[in-house]
Amino acid sequence: AQSVAQPEDQVNVAEGNPLTVKCTYSVSGNPYLFWYVQYPNRGLQFLLKYITGDNLVKGSYGFEAEFNKSQTSFHLKKPSALVSDSALYFCAVSPVYHGSGNTGKLIFGQGTTLQVKP
Amino acid sequence: EAGVAQSPRYKIIEKRQSVAFWCNPISGHATLYWYQQILGQGPKLLIQFQNNGVVDDSQLPKDRFSAERLKGVDSTLKIQPAKLEDSAVYLCASSSISGPAANEQFFGPGTRLTVL
Numbered sequence: 050a051q052s053v054a055q056p057e058d059q060v061n062v063a064e065g066n067p068l069t070v071k072c073t074y075s076v077s078g079n080p081y082l083f084w085y086v087q088y089p090n091r092g093l094q095f096l097l098k099y100i101t102g103d104n105l106v107k108g109s110y111g112f113e114a115e116f117n118k119s120q121t122s123f124h125l126k127k128p129s130a131l132v133s134d135s136a137l138y139f140c141a142v143s144p145v146y147h148g149s150g151n152t153g154k155l156i157f158g159q160g161t162t163l164q165v166k167p
Numbered sequence: 168e169a170g171v172a173q174s175p176r177y178k179i180i181e182k183r184q185s186v187a188f189w190c191n192p193i194s195g196h197a198t199l200y201w202y203q204q205i206l207g208q209g210p211k212l213l214i215q216f217q218n219n220g221v222v223d224d225s226q227l228p229k230d231r232f233s234a235e236r237l238k239g240v241d242s243t244l245k246i247q248p249a250k251l252e253d254s255a256v257y258l259c260a261s262s263s264i265s266g267p268a269a270n271e272q273f274f275g276p277g278t279r280l281t282v283l
Binding site (some may be wrong): 053081083085090092093095100113140141151152154155156159160 | 171198200208209210211212223258259262276
């Protein structure tokens with residue numbers, strides 16, 4: 050079965066320190082990979098995506114993600130965390146089907162709460 | 168550019184009642200999605216439309232849930248009758264099928280449904 054795992058329910062970091070939010074997936078082929086962020090009482094916001102090319106993808110608000118095909122991972126990173134980065138982060142995968150290509154369907158992980166303390 | 172609009176934002180109903188949610192996608196977006204997000208979980212796709220046709224409804228509980236996208240723009244999602252386990256946030260998203268933002272889904276604020 051296709052799935053996305055975010056092994057940490059919560060990540061705590063101090064402001065100014067680097068942060069990593071982990072994501073691994075179990076989807077055959079070469080899926081598209083995404084990160085979304087959800088602030089309280091607001092919809093999910095797109096952060097970044099990987100389709101092909103350079104394994105390090107840069108996105109919004111200084112976030113970046115590193116794709117590792119052999120480990121089927123797509124970890125979210127930021128060199129210096131801000132208190133305002135505190136939110137719920139979702140990793141998502143969009144399968145690419147042989148013949149029909151990518152339909153846009155997203156399979157989400159369960160989410161990781163990032164808490165950045167001053 | 169206006170975002171994805173959803174209404175109502177909150178709804179409380181008794182079990183076995185019916186409820187409907189409305190979504191207006193970003194103008195020009197051909198693809199529209201409905202997701203169910205249960206507390207503590209990631210969103211789960213219920214149904215995907217491209218224009219007014221269904222692309223994927225494999226996870227839609229068709230005995231009680233229905234959705235339509237007449238004219239390929241607005242969409243409604245209906246639950247009839249509701250069960251306690253339907254309590255969740257229902258998210259609508261839309262995306263374009265071409266251009267630099269293709270495959271990027273833009274989400275509405277969601278409708279929080281509580282079934283008592």
